[in-house]
Amino acid sequence: MAIVTHSSVIFCVMICLIGIVSASNVIPSATTLVSSLIPTPNYSELSSTFYGTRCPRALYIIRREIIAAVSRDRRLGASLLRLHFHDCFVQGCDASVLLKDTPTFQGEQNARPNANSLRGFEFIDSLKAKIEAVCPNVVSCADILAVAARDSVATLGGPIWGVRLGRRDSTTANFNAANSDLPSPFLNLSGLIAAFKKKGFSADEMVALSGAHTIGKAKCAVFKNRIYNESNINPYYRRSLQNTCPRNGGDNNLANLDSTTPAFFDSAYYRNLLFKRGLLHSDQELYNGGSTDYKVLAYARNPYLFRFDFAKAMIKMGNLSPLTGNQGQIRKYCSRVN
Numbered sequence: 299m300a301i302v303t304h305s306s307v308i309f310c311v312m313i314c315l316i317g318i319v320s321a322s323n324v325i326p327s328a329t330t331l332v333s334s335l336i337p338t339p340n341y342s343e344l345s346s347t348f349y350g351t352r353c354p355r356a357l358y359i360i361r362r363e364i365i366a367a368v369s370r371d372r373r374l375g376a377s378l379l380r381l382h383f384h385d386c387f388v389q390g391c392d393a394s395v396l397l398k399d400t401p402t403f404q405g406e407q408n409a410r411p412n413a414n415s416l417r418g419f420e421f422i423d424s425l426k427a428k429i430e431a432v433c434p435n436v437v438s439c440a441d442i443l444a445v446a447a448r449d450s451v452a453t454l455g456g457p458i459w460g461v462r463l464g465r466r467d468s469t470t471a472n473f474n475a476a477n478s479d480l481p482s483p484f485l486n487l488s489g490l491i492a493a494f495k496k497k498g499f500s501a502d503e504m505v506a507l508s509g510a511h512t513i514g515k516a517k518c519a520v521f522k523n524r525i526y527n528e529s530n531i532n533p534y535y536r537r538s539l540q541n542t543c544p545r546n547g548g549d550n551n552l553a554n555l556d557s558t559t560p561a562f563f564d565s566a567y568y569r570n571l572l573f574k575r576g577l578l579h580s581d582q583e584l585y586n587g588g589s590t591d592y593k594v595l596a597y598a599r600n601p602y603l604f605r606f607d608f609a610k611a612m613i614k615m616g617n618l619s620p621l622t623g624n625q626g627q628i629r630k631y632c633s634r635v636n
């Protein structure tokens with residue numbers, strides 16, 4: 299397993315965690331054994347060696363390009379992680395989020411949670427072109443998103459996990475589901491729990507996945523109400539955010555979701571919450587006297603527990619209703635159907 303990285307520390311941490319977290323890949327195979335008794339979930343048709351003979355260089359190319367691009371622009375890693383999330387929560391991990399609107403086709407990119415917000419499309423297009431040059435019509439955009447998210451997190455110092463492959467790309471998208479199924483930053487704790495439950499995740503898994511907000515940025519428009527109207531926020535933090543985000547205007551100004559170590563995938567996100575330094579209303583809801591406080595405390599105290607649980611929940615998210623077999627297609631260009 300050749301992992302190229304500029305930092306030997308990250309290198310070691312990545313290797314050490316491969317063994318641990320890929321153990322959870324055992325669960326789908328166990329499911330296969332009893333497939334005569336219960337319906338087989340679609341993700342059991344995915345396989346960690348899917349491109350082993352079909353396109354042996356695919357995973358190497360993705361890793362090489364991610365390490366180069368994310369080392370140059372660390373926020374890109376955050377944007378790619380979010381793309382995978384917004385893909386999987388809307389009709390499964392099928393690259394539906396990458397389809398652009400046309401006069402006859404409504405995609406998901408102009409839905410409320412995505413519009414003027416999702417990033418990384420050009421990078422995915424150029425990565426896809428590099429892979430097409432080596433193995434035409436073989437590697438799906440949905441798989442590229444899943445691997446790009448994994449390699450981005452690893453490059454930023456986070457955990458690494460085994461991604462099962464063989465997802466195919468949709469020929470459809472769902473604008474209404476993007477509006478209804480992607481969680482809003484204005485939700486309260488019960489709303490957040492319900493939004494993740496709808497996709498099969500527990501409240502604990504929701505808390506682990508929210509740790510993704512240890513990297514990346516948010517626009518003033520989504521935290522303005524919090525910094526002018528809410529009281530469960532650290533006063534110094536509030537003051538500094540008000541400099542970035544005026545009461546009137548400045549809606550596109552950016553702030554780091556993790557105000558302490560924005561360029562590293564660590565567990566500072568949870569420590570921030572203990573000090574009322576959550577940027578989004580939804581972030582602080584996880585530690586606001588409710589049922590998930592204990593989990594935030596646990597992740598703040600034990601970064602390794604967070605790394606492990608995050609990796610496990612990402613594997614589960616990446617397995618949300620993939621298209622397999624002869625469903626869907628392998629897109630030539632990720633932004634449009636063939």
Ligand code: HEM
Binds near residue numbers: 373377379414490
């Ligand atoms: C718990 C419910 C969640 C809510 C309400 C939420 C909401 C948001 C919002 C409003 C932004 C800022 C967008 C902008 O201002 O343009 C954001 C950014 C981000 N979200 Fe979430 N999110 C949630 C969960 C997740 C999950 C599960 C992941 C990934 C596993 C994730 C990954 C990210 C990343 C990495 C960014 C920064 C993107 C960038 O800098 O381009 N979020 N999120």
Ligand SMILES: *[C@@H]1O[C@H](CO)[C@@H](O)[C@H](O)[C@H]1NC(C)=O
Binds near residue numbers: 486488489
């Ligand atoms: C959470 O929000 C929902 C919908 O906005 C509301 O009905 C519910 O009462 C809220 N729950 C709490 C505990 O505030």
Ligand SMILES: *[C@@H]1O[C@H](CO)[C@@H](O)[C@H](O)[C@H]1NC(C)=O
Binds near residue numbers: 522523527
């Ligand atoms: C604060 O809350 C009030 C009342 O709900 C609302 O009208 C106002 O727009 C909010 N302020 C900001 C900056 O969001």
Ligand SMILES: *[C@@H]1O[C@H](CO)[C@@H](O)[C@H](O)[C@H]1NC(C)=O
Binds near residue numbers: 339620
């Ligand atoms: C499997 O795929 C089919 C067809 O896309 C879909 O209707 C179904 O919900 C999926 N099943 C699971 C468990 O995701």
